[in-house]
Amino acid sequence: MSNQIFKNGVLPFIVDAYDQSVYDSKIVFSTQDIGTARLIFKMRKDGVPLPLSAVEGKLVLLFTDGSKHIRNITLLDKVEGVAEYILNKEEIKIYGRVQASLNLFYKNGQSLSVHEFNFDIKKNLIDENIVPAAEYYIDDFQSLKSQVERKAAELEADINKRTDDMKGNIDQFSKELKEQLNRMKEKLEDIDGVETKEGAQQKAKNALRDAKAYTDNHALDAEIHVTPQLKQAWDAKETKEGAQEKAQEALKSAIAHYDNLTWINVTLKNGASTGDRPFQFAKLGGLLLLRGHIKANREIVIGVLPEGAPQPPIKGAVASPSVSGTTGHSKLFLNNNGEFVLTGIQAKNENAVTGYYLDSCIIPLD
Incomplete structure (x- = not known):
C-alpha cells in the first residue's frame, strides 16, 4: 500500500x-x-x-x-x-x-x-471514559447520607442486573449439555448394532486360513513365475567383471565432462582472498557447482556472482563447505541477489581454521 x-x-x-x-x-x-x-x-x-x-x-x-x-x-x-x-x-x-x-x-x-x-x-x-465533573456543597450530615444512599441503590441495581444475566447464561449452558447428552445416547444405540468382537475374530481366522491355502499351492508350482527358458536367459547375463569395467568407463566420462565445464571466477568481497585455488562456479543442468579454496571472514558478504551468471533460487540456498587447517565445516549462504555469506562453524579447533574448501558445494537452481 x-x-x-x-x-x-x-x-x-x-x-x-x-x-x-x-x-x-x-x-x-x-x-x-x-x-x-x-x-x-x-x-x-x-x-x-x-x-x-x-x-x-x-x-x-x-x-x-x-x-x-x-x-x-x-x-x-x-x-x-x-x-x-x-x-x-x-x-x-x-x-x-x-x-x-x-x-x-x-x-x-x-x-x-x-x-x-x-x-x-x-x-x-x-x-478516556470522561464523566462530566460535578461539585457538591454538603451543608450537613443528612445531605451526605442521602448522597451515599443514592450511590448504594445504584450499585445494588447494577448487581441485580448482572446476577440475572448470569442466571440466563447458566440456563443456556444447561440446555446445551442436555442436547449433547441426547446425542451421545443416540451414538450408543448405534454401537449396539456393530459386529461383536467374537464375530470379527472368526472372520479374521477364516481369511488367514484361505490365504495360507493359496500360498501353499502357489509354492508347489516351481515354474509359475520363471520358465526354464527365462532362467537360461538370465544365466547368460553380463559378468561381474564386465559390469565393473563399464562402471569405470562411466566414471572416466563423468570426470572428463566435469573438467570440460566452463568455470567462471566469483567476484570476492570484503577482504576475502584466494587460497589454494580460485573460488569458481559452473552450471550443470539445473545445478550450480562450486569449487576452489578461499580465506575469508564469516558473517559478512565474501563474494558475489558476476553479471550473466545463473539466477540464484528465489528463496536463496545453503551449502556446507569443509574447513582447512583442522576438521569441521561451516555454512555458505547464497542469497537471491547472488551474494555469498559464510556463517557459523563446527570445527575441532576453531582457532586453527585457515580457509574453506568449496568443492563439495552443489546448489539446486529454481
Whole structure:
C-alpha cells in the first residue's frame, strides 16, 4: 500500500554477549496510533550489519493485561540487518509499559537472542471514559447520607442486573449439555448394532486360513513365475567383471565432462582472498557447482556472482563447505541477489581454521 504514514521507534541493537540488560527504549506510542506504530530494528554484530539470510525473527510482547503475543517480524533489508514490526489494532489499545524480546531462529537449528527492551503505550484522551465533573456543597450530615444512599441503590441495581444475566447464561449452558447428552445416547444405540468382537475374530481366522491355502499351492508350482527358458536367459547375463569395467568407463566420462565445464571466477568481497585455488562456479543442468579454496571472514558478504551468471533460487540456498587447517565445516549462504555469506562453524579447533574448501558445494537452481 502506497502513501503510508508511520510513527517509527528505531531500536539499534548490537548483538554480543557483553550487554544483555533490558534496554529502556524511551519509545512512547499512543492508543490512537492504529496501524502506524512501527518498531524498526537495526542489528549489527562485530562492527558490521548482521546478515538476515535463512532466518526467521520472532518478537515476544508482554502487555500489562498479562497477555503474551509472539509475532513474526518483517525482514526489510537482509544484508543491512534491518527488520520491522507494526503493532496491530488490538495490541495498540493495551496501554501501559510493554516488555519485549527479539529472537532469531536460523534454518540450521541455531537461535539467537538479540535483546530485551521495553516501550510504553499511552492512553489517548479520546479513549478516556470522561464523566462530566460535578461539585457538591454538603451543608450537613443528612445531605451526605442521602448522597451515599443514592450511590448504594445504584450499585445494588447494577448487581441485580448482572446476577440475572448470569442466571440466563447458566440456563443456556444447561440446555446445551442436555442436547449433547441426547446425542451421545443416540451414538450408543448405534454401537449396539456393530459386529461383536467374537464375530470379527472368526472372520479374521477364516481369511488367514484361505490365504495360507493359496500360498501353499502357489509354492508347489516351481515354474509359475520363471520358465526354464527365462532362467537360461538370465544365466547368460553380463559378468561381474564386465559390469565393473563399464562402471569405470562411466566414471572416466563423468570426470572428463566435469573438467570440460566452463568455470567462471566469483567476484570476492570484503577482504576475502584466494587460497589454494580460485573460488569458481559452473552450471550443470539445473545445478550450480562450486569449487576452489578461499580465506575469508564469516558473517559478512565474501563474494558475489558476476553479471550473466545463473539466477540464484528465489528463496536463496545453503551449502556446507569443509574447513582447512583442522576438521569441521561451516555454512555458505547464497542469497537471491547472488551474494555469498559464510556463517557459523563446527570445527575441532576453531582457532586453527585457515580457509574453506568449496568443492563439495552443489546448489539446486529454481
